[in-house]
Amino acid sequence: MRIKLFVITATLLFSMGVEAKLAGKNVIMVHGFISEHLNTRPTSAEQASQASNYWKDYWASRSEGYLTYPSHERVQGRIKDSMKSQFQELQRNGKCASGCVFVTHSTGDLVLRDALTRFGQWGIDKNKVKVLSVIDLAGAGGGTELADLAVSTASTRGPVTGIVRAIAGAVLSVNFTPERLGVLNDLRVGTARSIARQNNVYPRLRVAGAGDQFLRITKGIIRGYDDSVVGMHSSCGSKYVGTVESCSSSVRSNGQIASARGPGTLLHNHYPIVMGNSADHEELRNNKKSGGALTTVVNNRTIGGINIDFATNTKRRSWSWFKKVREINGSSNKSVSANVYDTLNR
Amino acid sequence: MSRSVWVILATLIVIASSTLWLLFSDKKTITKPAVTSNGDTEVLVDINYLASKNNSIKKKQKENELDKDDEFDPYENELIKAQLQQVGALYAESIKYPITSQPILSAQDVRDYRPFEESEVDLPFPESDDEDKPIRVVAATNSFQYFQGDVVSIRVQIQNAPASKFIQVKAVISGATGELPSQIDFRPSSESLTQFNAEFDTRLVPASLLSDEMLVKLAVKIDGRTLNTTVVFKVAIASAQIVGIQQVQPQGPNLVIPVQINVYQNGYYFMNAILQDAVSGKPLIQLQAERRLNRGNGIIELKAHIAALRQQGAEGPYLLRSLNIHKGAEENEQFDAPGSSTQPQFFIQGFPFSAYENERHVDELAEERLDFLNGVGGVDENEIPEQDPLQGAE
8 A cells, every 4th residue: 555655656746847838838849950950961850859959958848849840951841841740740639739839949930930821721720739829039030141151151162261161160060062051041131031921820929139159250240239140130020130239129138228229110920028138049048047137128018007117127237337227037047948938837 | 140150151261262272273383483592583393283293194104105005016026927918918909900901000010122122141251350340242132032034133332341442243143053154244333432233134044044042142352352242032933923903892891802813833822912092102901811723813812801991090992012922832842932913003992981891800719829928927916026135235
């Protein structure tokens, strides 16, 4: 009898690990660009294993599954074919019948945006695959100038300067072979923005960063502020390319309450929610603290008749020449992903 | 009356007068000047009056504080949740209208790309690690998507070029089958010595050498250096062509606009367009629709919902402009296939709002998404937030 009780208790305890849900809904992850694919050209099984590895730092234990795709292929080509079969499987297995939250990083933003426009084309029943929301971490749906650099470097005969090669090579880990650039071709700014232009029904919650990962070598290449790989013109969800330095025109990326270069127009149903001035491209998906506080795009407003005044979250900072700075309390004590997940999950 | 009666009456009057004086004098400040021994004047204040006045003030303050505690702010330390509430409010507004018929809130939201904007590539070419203002090459084609038979205009701008240095710009065009045989020489622009223009006429190239995706491979020679960059553009044979609009009429809650299409390739088609007020020129509604079409004559119906028309206060007439159509790439196809239009815009007849059914748009799946947003953005308004012990410590 005692042994039976022990087994039952142990089973319950092990099953009460971190829930692979967010606010009670299944979470499906869509990874970003995996540069190894350009050389290894992996099979579907190998892609699945790499997808799990991509998210292992934080989200893997909080998700119900992954959508994978071959980074050596094109978004409207074999990538969309891969997405089609995976969404058909989701329809079959019912994992999203009660609603799923999708979480993307980087190129995953563009890949998922294209796939979600094709449900009608693929005969996917939206009542059987319910997409409740998409959280886009460092979304590259608007492309990146680094892809322009990589493709240009690979495609032209001229000499490649050491600096240019260092930038493209270090940041993107690519060889300069034009026919082996795969999805990087789709990440060129003009090309990315030509993909899946229709208005979409799914709320896209954008999380953007302006941190530095590569000793600032990308800062002169990407327009506006960037997280070292993707510019804020993309990660905030701006409809047009521009010198975007914040997701808001009245809150700067460091939280300063001051006018800022924000996106003039956002893509339909794209909503920037959090900015991290110190958060770089990788820190927006892993579990590392970004080394700075996060801020939101919202200002004081009325919710349900209550006047919301974030006075306790707005402090004067010496580094800001004692100007007011709005910070998410305690946000510098944990990673960006933890901030987002913990808030949405309670 | 006897003397004793007069004394009693007088005493009663004095008592009554004193009582009345005490009652009404509470509202007045009791001060009177006094002369001190050294001749200065001082204002004397009644201590008892002050004490009672202070007590009543303290009582009022306490009552106010109690009221304030009742009005606590549940979002005080919940910035992200407040942000999500805002998202919910915006989404709630958006789902009042079908996704196929979204009111345009600002003309800027639907502006067409300016020439050379869509395809622009702007890259720096530093010579050293710490170069402050490197040469930049900004290159673009006047559009991004072309059809066979179009002429592609190419523009190259050199920024931060050293003064008085000769600049030469050349390019080759390449596609999936390799580079085209002829080189393109650029001519300096009349507007600026650092801007160069050229054209590429797709009619002069065998169709077999054109592919869906083409590259302009640029070589800019300046000050002994050769700077290389590329611009991508697309060339297609139209998968379908919009040729006209059939009879437009209100059906139920929608203004139905049947768009006539010559379909060249079987497939699943996506269409979008802007409905604009024909008189004021104000863009009103973003319309979109999709369906499978077979080769031959086809119709795609764009539907402007009455809720969106009312929101814009526009009964017509209208113009239908910025029409786009493309065939979605099927399995094993590499790219979506764009279509074209015989006209940039079409005139659309208007109807009074009374001609439509006033049916509210309801999308249950969208309501589920809204519930989710409100759920993750909600706080327990009855839960008093814990005070952060470190708050105010900095």
